[in-house]
Amino acid sequence: MRCRRCRQPPVIELRRHNAAFCRDCFFHHVQEQVRRTVHDFRMIAPAERVLVAVSGGKDSLALWDLLLDLGYEADGLYLGLGIGEYSDASQEKVERFAAGRALPLRVVKLEAEGPGLGVPAVAAASRRAPCAACGTMKRHYFDAAAFTGGFDVLATGHNLDDEAARLLGNVLRWQKDHLARQRPVLPPTHPKFVRKVKPLYLTSEYETAVYAFMRGIDYIVDECPNAAGATQLLYKAALDRLEVESPGTKLAFVKEFLRTAQPAFAAVEQREPQECAGCGMPAYGALCSFCSLVREVETRRARTASPLPA
Numbered sequence: 001m002r003c004r005r006c007r008q009p010p011v012i013e014l015r016r017h018n019a020a021f022c023r024d025c026f027f028h029h030v031q032e033q034v035r036r037t038v039h040d041f042r043m044i045a046p047a048e049r050v051l052v053a054v055s056g057g058k059d060s061l062a063l064w065d066l067l068l069d070l071g072y073e074a075d076g077l078y079l080g081l082g083i084g085e086y087s088d089a090s091q092e093k094v095e096r097f098a099a100g101r102a103l104p105l106r107v108v109k110l111e112a113e114g115p116g117l118g119v120p121a122v123a124a125a126s127r128r129a130p131c132a133a134c135g136t137m138k139r140h141y142f143d144a145a146a147f148t149g150g151f152d153v154l155a156t157g158h159n160l161d162d163e164a165a166r167l168l169g170n171v172l173r174w175q176k177d178h179l180a181r182q183r184p185v186l187p188p189t190h191p192k193f194v195r196k197v198k199p200l201y202l203t204s205e206y207e208t209a210v211y212a213f214m215r216g217i218d219y220i221v222d223e224c225p226n227a228a229g230a231t232q233l234l235y236k237a238a239l240d241r242l243e244v245e246s247p248g249t250k251l252a253f254v255k256e257f258l259r260t261a262q263p264a265f266a267a268v269e270q271r272e273p274q275e276c277a278g279c280g281m282p283a284y285g286a287l288c289s290f291c292s293l294v295r296e297v298e299t300r301r302a303r304t305a306s307p308l309p310a
């Protein structure tokens with residue numbers, strides 16, 4: 001087999017593309033794939049300011065690298081979740097990446113913000129699964145940072161494998177509201193929201209891992225300790241088995257959903273957000289889900305701290 005583009009000996013084979021690439025042509029392949037995704041889905045206009053949510057993992061750091069290479073003005077946002085050594089190590093990776101390239105980076109540490117709550121504390125006090133609490137916290141701080149920073153777009157590093165696993169989970173439970181919002185581009189539905197985009201939507205986890213490695217990006221290899229119990233991994237493993245037997249399954253699953261089913265779900269689910277009475281960000285009730293969660297934690301803490309009646 002030879003490199004599809006230049007006929008030199010290849011360093012990587014991509015079965016779903018039925019192709020192999022040498023190092024430089026692999027970089028070109030990934031960059032083109034992301035450039036086309038950004039262009040075809042109208043994710044980012046040339047002069048727009050992008051905020052990239054970076055976790056220290058391969059996908060988000062590769063995304064930051066790719067967007068800069070494509071000529072976009074992109075700042076990084078790191079959210080310190082307060083998950084012990086994992087958070088310390090991931091913050092270090094992000095800071096080193098940004099410092100090495102002199103890139104603007106914003107660091108928001110949950111434990112230093114308003115209610116002073118990291119993910120483990122919220123999960124324990126609200127008796128939610130850590131990832132459920134984490135998702136609500138992340139969404140709130142990503143939205144707030146993008147809005148207050150005056151950015152046009154918020155970009156996250158979700159890849160094809162993430163999207164296929166999420167789609168499988170949503171389909172298995174027919175979560176109509178989630179399916180209605182599962183898109184590579186979410187236009188803002190409120191003046192305090194910015195457009196949310198996933199430029200790696202059609203790029204596989206394998207491709208981002210090899211890309212990050214070959215580009216010399218130093219990313220955190222360890223998973224978050226809470227990932228082990230997440231059902232998302234189960235769905236990923238099931239899809240990996242299908243992909244081995246039939247390369248291209250994940251891409252077809254996600255692409256065909258987007259083409260045929262997603263518009264039908266989106267047409268039914270049309271809710272307009274109001275403003276949250278707590279934080280002023282958009283909300284689908286009197287309080288946004290972040291403020292409801294914080295209130296729940298504070299109420300439970302106050303109850304456990306108050307003395308027992310005589």
Ligand code: Q46
Nearest residue numbers: 130131134135224226227
């Ligand atoms: S960081 Fe948060 Fe993930 Fe950790 S607690 Fe779960 S959701 S696994 S991407």
Ligand code: ZN
Nearest residue numbers: 276279288291
């Ligand atoms: Zn709120």
